[in-house]
Amino acid sequence: MRALILAGGKGTRLRPLTVYTPKPIVPVMNRPFLEYQIEILKRAGIEDITLSLSYQPDKIQHELGFGHELGVNLEYVTEPQPMGTAGAYRFAANRASGPTIVLNGDVLTDLIVTKLIKHHQASGAHATIVLTPVPDPSRYGVVETGDSGEVLGFLEKPSPEALEASGSNLINAGIYVLEPEILELIPEGQNYSFEYNVFPDILEKGLNFSSYQLDKAYWCDIGTPESYLAAHMDFMSGKVKNFPAEQSSEYDRATTTFVDQNSLIGSECVIKPNVTITNSVLGRGVVVEERAVIENSVIWPHTRISNSAEISGAVLARSCYIGKNAIVTPGTVLGNKSSLTDYTKV
Numbered sequence: 001m002r003a004l005i006l007a008g009g010k011g012t013r014l015r016p017l018t019v020y021t022p023k024p025i026v027p028v029m030n031r032p033f034l035e036y037q038i039e040i041l042k043r044a045g046i047e048d049i050t051l052s053l054s055y056q057p058d059k060i061q062h063e064l065g066f067g068h069e070l071g072v073n074l075e076y077v078t079e080p081q082p083m084g085t086a087g088a089y090r091f092a093a094n095r096a097s098g099p100t101i102v103l104n105g106d107v108l109t110d111l112i113v114t115k116l117i118k119h120h121q122a123s124g125a126h127a128t129i130v131l132t133p134v135p136d137p138s139r140y141g142v143v144e145t146g147d148s149g150e151v152l153g154f155l156e157k158p159s160p161e162a163l164e165a166s167g168s169n170l171i172n173a174g175i176y177v178l179e180p181e182i183l184e185l186i187p188e189g190q191n192y193s194f195e196y197n198v199f200p201d202i203l204e205k206g207l208n209f210s211s212y213q214l215d216k217a218y219w220c221d222i223g224t225p226e227s228y229l230a231a232h233m234d235f236m237s238g239k240v241k242n243f244p245a246e247q248s249s250e251y252d253r254a255t256t257t258f259v260d261q262n263s264l265i266g267s268e269c270v271i272k273p274n275v276t277i278t279n280s281v282l283g284r285g286v287v288v289e290e291r292a293v294i295e296n297s298v299i300w301p302h303t304r305i306s307n308s309a310e311i312s313g314a315v316l317a318r319s320c321y322i323g324k325n326a327i328v329t330p331g332t333v334l335g336n337k338s339s340l341t342d343y344t345k346v
């Protein structure tokens with residue numbers, strides 16, 4: 001079985017973090033995000049992985065290479081123009097002779113892929129869609145299923161009345177297993193969507209359309225700064241399983257600092273005296289000056305935080321500068337090379 005990761009989006013909802021860094025390689029716990037998807041595929045014995053790219057493809061290829069260091073074989077396909085989720089699948093998987101597992105490039109999950117594949121094979125389905133329960137499905141498209149897990153229909157952003165009538169809190173998790181017959185439903189060279197075109201076609205034609213529910217597996221769409229930060233909090237609280245954090249020992253830390261056990265500190269960081277860091281991630285080469293306080297935050301590489309600055313519940317992108325006694329409040333997101341003068345509050 002081959003895998004296809006749809007990683008062509010511009011990451012508009014995640015700006016300003018994605019202005020210079022494509023969403024597929026934004027750092028999550030100091031690793032390029034797509035490495036987590038690649039890892040769960042490799043664990044299932046899937047080593048041939050195609051990445052469908054569009055936005056800043058050269059940066060993604062430079063970061064991930066050919067996958068040899070990750071133990072897989074990466075192939076890159078660049079869309080000639082925006083083609084939608086299904087159009088990108090048709091363009092990248094046109095030569096597929098067997099089933100393909102397709103993942104949206106903004107889904108963080110610790111799904112055990114072997115269980116999904118076994119379910120798909122046992123059901124004899126032409127297509128299997130992974131579903132995840134969410135507390136408030138009204139912001140998504142709700143999927144209705146039968147007693148045996150067969151897909152019955154889709155409700156896109158349903159009203160409270162329609163949601164109550166459906167009795168479902170299951171949404172599309174952005175992961176599919178598709179047989180080659182599904183390619184025939186997608187016109188070549190056109191912008192085409194799984195959600196609005198292909199899945200309704202599957203139901204209309206009466207093809208075997210199965211679902212697979214994520215019960216205990218973790219799932220998060222990291223497509224917004226809020227969910228991106230929340231994913232880090234979930235990692236540090238232990239909600240995300242099977243991805244041990246790679247804590248670096250190659251950084252300079254004064255003896256009078258406090259860094260809690262949850263926090264992840266990258267290599268070449270410098271942490272000066274009387275600094276307090278709790279429940280936070282610091283990327284490579286971050287410098288934290290005396291008496292600074294960082295909590296519940298993500299700091300990208302080569303950022304400098306000056307004396308007595310306070311950062312809480314924020315995301316700071318690469319090479320930022322935070323002045324003395326500056327205060328960065330919860331919900332703040334700073335893009336690359338942002339600079340805050342002394343005593344600033346944002």
